[in-house]
Amino acid sequence: MGSGTWLPLLFTLGALWGIGARETQLGILGEPTLLQIPREFQERTEEFGEASWKKTTEGSQKKTILLKISGRNTTEYEQERMRFHRGNFSLEILNTSRDDERLYEYSVSKGQEEELWQIQLQVFEPVADPNILILHRELSNGSCSLSLLCTSERGDEVSYSWESWDNGSGVICSGNGRVLNISYSLRNAGVRCICTAWNRVSSRNVAFDSSQCGSEQRGVPRVKTELLVPLVGLGVITIVIVAIVTYRATHSAKCYQVPSQVTQDGGTNATIYAQVQKPKGPVPNPTPVSSTTIYTTATGPPLATDGAPPSSAVSPTPRRHPQDTTTVYASVTLPVA
Structure with a gap:
């Protein structure tokens, strides 16, 4: 027997055992995919009138019926995702997803015989502009x-x-x-x-x-664009920290300054500490003499209304700055009674 006789026989035996021809089809993610069958299966569908589309997972025994053809009647089970074309019995997936990557099967039945056409769908995401x-x-x-x-x-x-x-x-x-x-x-x-x-x-x-x-010279270092934003942010943070430290240092120095007491006439006060002590040696009078501390304030010469020292008609006095605060210690001993 020649090869022309063996091929139809093998095809018939494969159909009886549920084994059919298989092809691989490529689908684009997010775009429609049309599953088509050969012309021979279209003719057998028109002749026998019984056919169906199914989908299955590779290595699984579970199949899901997508469409049934019985004479002129057609039953579609996933109309929201699939579209059936009666003219060539093809099945169109409207929006191809990753889940659609599986094995599809078209079968034509005549009594106890069944012929299969299998399509292994592979889904690819297209490349973007490089x-x-x-x-x-x-x-x-x-x-x-x-x-x-x-x-x-x-x-x-x-x-x-x-x-x-x-x-x-x-x-x-x-x-x-x-x-x-x-x-x-x-x-x-x-x-x-x-x-x-x-x-x-x-x-x-x-x-x-x-x-x-030629747009750049050799040896000139380049700063990558993605590094500019972190560098600018680091500079801003450094400036803010320096400003805060400077402000706090200036504020603390002002808090520790002791202002001088100025009299109403513009002079600077000087405090004199005077202490009266008990005399040494025996005292005829047994009355005790207590020590007394005298606090008095010495005021420097007043300033003129314009901030300058007053002038004298006899001898002019050179201009002086206001005197600073001076502490004078004086010991005064009370006379013996």
Whole structure:
């Protein structure tokens, strides 16, 4: 028997045992996904009139019926998420999610026989627009050496490749992976490298212009943008702390100052401490003599109304500053009675 005879027989036996052909289909996260069946299954569905869509989990015996076809009647169980197309018996997932990544099964029944078509759905998140970052830059003897990093913020199983914009510098820009190391003369301003980020459902690219290499001089340190905000915040905090410490020190010094007593006429008071003591030796009179402390205030010369010392008609007195407070100690002994 030839191969043309064996293939239909194997297909029939597989259908009887519940084993059918399987294909892999890719779905995009957040977008519609259309599950289709081959033309042969469409013809058998029109002939037998009994079919169904089911979903299952790989390695699980549990199946969920999504749709049943019986003659011209159709029963849909997940209308809010699925849409059935009667023309080709396909099933459309309106908004593909991660949970939709599973095995789908379309079966056509004729009495005791059942033919299966299985679709393994794989869901991928598309890649976002990539960015090119400069990891290292060096200028030397009129040439530029760069280390470039290509990144995409979103996407499943993202791959990266590099190529030239106009194929004029294909050797320089050729490479695979996220990092590309290139070196070229600054006189060659036509070098433009393209980074492509791609996966099995999408592709995005971005270009790098070689003129960016000469924008900075060699050896000049650069402050990263992400470090500017912490540095500015640290400077503000330091200024606030210094201001608080200065204010508290000034306020404490003012609190410990003792103001001088000034008389009504503008002079400065001076306190004189006078002490009267008992005389030494025997005293004829047995009456005891007590010591007395006398407090008196000596007032300096008054100031004039304009803050200057008064002048004399006979001999002018040189201008003086108000006298400071002076303590005078005097001992006075009472006479013996």
